[in-house]
Amino acid sequence: MSRDASPDEVFAAVEAELPPGPHDLLIYLHVPFCPSKCHFCDFVADLDTADLRSGPPIRARYVAALQSQIRAYAPKLAAMGYQPKRIYWGGGTPSQLNADELVDICRTLNLSFDMSSLEEHSFEANPDSLTLEKVSRLVAEGVNRVSIGVQSFNDEELARAGRAHSAQDAVDAARAIRGGGITNFNIDLIAGLTGQSDDDLKYSLDTCISLEPMHVTVYNYRPDKRTVMGRQIKRGDRPTQYVTSMLRAFDIVRSRLTAAGYEEYALGYFAREGKRFLGESYYFELTGDYIGFGSGSVSILGHHIASNTHKTFHRFRDDPLTFESYGRYAPQRFELLTRELRLALLMWNGIDYARFERLFGFPFATMRELPAMRRYLEYFENCGAEFVEDSTGLRVTDETKLTAHLRTYEASHLYTAGARQ
Numbered sequence: 389m390s391r392d393a394s395p396d397e398v399f400a401a402v403e404a405e406l407p408p409g410p411h412d413l414l415i416y417l418h419v420p421f422c423p424s425k426c427h428f429c430d431f432v433a434d435l436d437t438a439d440l441r442s443g444p445p446i447r448a449r450y451v452a453a454l455q456s457q458i459r460a461y462a463p464k465l466a467a468m469g470y471q472p473k474r475i476y477w478g479g480g481t482p483s484q485l486n487a488d489e490l491v492d493i494c495r496t497l498n499l500s501f502d503m504s505s506l507e508e509h510s511f512e513a514n515p516d517s518l519t520l521e522k523v524s525r526l527v528a529e530g531v532n533r534v535s536i537g538v539q540s541f542n543d544e545e546l547a548r549a550g551r552a553h554s555a556q557d558a559v560d561a562a563r564a565i566r567g568g569g570i571t572n573f574n575i576d577l578i579a580g581l582t583g584q585s586d587d588d589l590k591y592s593l594d595t596c597i598s599l600e601p602m603h604v605t606v607y608n609y610r611p612d613k614r615t616v617m618g619r620q621i622k623r624g625d626r627p628t629q630y631v632t633s634m635l636r637a638f639d640i641v642r643s644r645l646t647a648a649g650y651e652e653y654a655l656g657y658f659a660r661e662g663k664r665f666l667g668e669s670y671y672f673e674l675t676g677d678y679i680g681f682g683s684g685s686v687s688i689l690g691h692h693i694a695s696n697t698h699k700t701f702h703r704f705r706d707d708p709l710t711f712e713s714y715g716r717y718a719p720q721r722f723e724l725l726t727r728e729l730r731l732a733l734l735m736w737n738g739i740d741y742a743r744f745e746r747l748f749g750f751p752f753a754t755m756r757e758l759p760a761m762r763r764y765l766e767y768f769e770n771c772g773a774e775f776v777e778d779s780t781g782l783r784v785t786d787e788t789k790l791t792a793h794l795r796t797y798e799a800s801h802l803y804t805a806g807a808r809q
């Protein structure tokens with residue numbers, strides 16, 4: 389199974405197999421802080437609220453750890469021929485850091501890597517902590533895309549979700565983004581949050597569209613028993629008719645956004661004027677190598693995967709130069725690939741065989757014959773997925789993708805007496 393490893397060991401193993409560069413690289417930067425623990429959020433469900441809400445001294449130590457990791461790994465990556473093409477900040481909430489900390493991290497990146505091939509530098513923010521000053525200073529360091537998590541433009545819904553901001557804060561954040569010089573921005577919304585009416589959803593979509601983001605990401609609500617809302621569902625306090633109501637919500641989402649000129653290029657990912665999110669498509673279209681900096685980040689380099697999970701937040705702060713888990717892809721290491729495969733099939737454009745083989749080092753056909761992989765695909769079929777396959781790849785039909793995607797959530801997360809179908 390996976391084990392911890394030093395970066396020297398990981399980079400030596402990657403280098404031994406890597407053809408000569410240049411190789412495109414995605415950089416992911418993880419910031420594990422939040423203003424509050426939102427009642428729906430499954431990203432941070434395993435983290436202590438006190439850690440999420442860490443004050444300035446702990447944040448400063450995390451920033452220093454992140455910078456030392458960047459400084460240590462960048463020369464090794466450059467020596468292997470890696471050149472950053474995309475940068476993507478996520479979390480948690482990167483905008484929880486103050487403007488000086490953000491600029492320090494950007495400068496460390498800019499000094500450590502050759503950024504001459506960089507196409508996209510995308511920064512994720514919450515409405516309550518994004519200011520005009522932060523946007524302007526990030527733009528000066530090369531950030532050219534911002535994503536704000538809004539979830540809803542309805543104050544009551546925001547309060548029920550435990551959010552730390554109002555709808556007006558979100559409108560102000562969109563203005564700050566434009567004021568700071570960014571037109572390529574994204575708004576995240578959630579469809580089907582428990583308690584959300586069709587009118588709530590329509591109102592949020594219409595307000596979002598009026599702010600003219602280039603990109604809108606609409607997540608289907610994923611009920612998770614580790615969260616406050618998940619526990620409410622479990623107790624039966626919040627009724628749910630998960631798949632049926634989510635399909636209705638997505639009808640509303642698609643008709644509103646399509647009428648406003650957005651194209652849905654992956655499930656729930658809507659872009660105007662071709663402004664797709666390059667950072668995220670990198671992972672889920674199995675496009676190529678990436679390095680993750682910070683706790684809660686994964687790296688895929690050559691045919692190797694190395695990661696630091698969320699739970700290692702404390703260890704990472706004190707010892708950022710160890711990977712908590714490390715493994716080499718092989719057909720039998722099916723468990724290392726399941727997340728990417730699931731999202732490639734059910735949200736994105738399927739598994740492209742040439743890209744799969746380049747990234748993982750063996751043909752998909754080898755893994756496909758394994759009983760575990762056959763069971764995995766059968767599970768999707770049982771959830772309603774219909775596959776189409778040709779010599780270039782395997783994908784799920786557009787007609788069955790959403791239902792299958794929702795049913796996999798229903799099967800894994802909706803669990804109880806309280807959850808009525």
Ligand SMILES: C[S@@+](CC[C@H](N)C(=O)[O-])C[C@H]1O[C@@H](n2cnc3c(N)ncnc32)[C@H](O)[C@@H]1O
Pocket residue numbers: 422428429430431478479480481512513514515536537538539576577578607608609610611612
């Ligand atoms: C990693 S979160 C970070 C975003 C940022 N911290 C914020 O709150 O705006 C990215 C997005 O995941 C979505 N998300 C989190 N938990 C979810 C859940 N249980 N179901 C659906 N979407 C969820 C939210 O839309 C959120 O904006």
Ligand code: SF4
Pocket residue numbers: 421422423424425426429430431432479480481514537
């Ligand atoms: S939605 Fe964002 S702010 Fe809320 S808990 Fe999740 S990561 Fe943190």
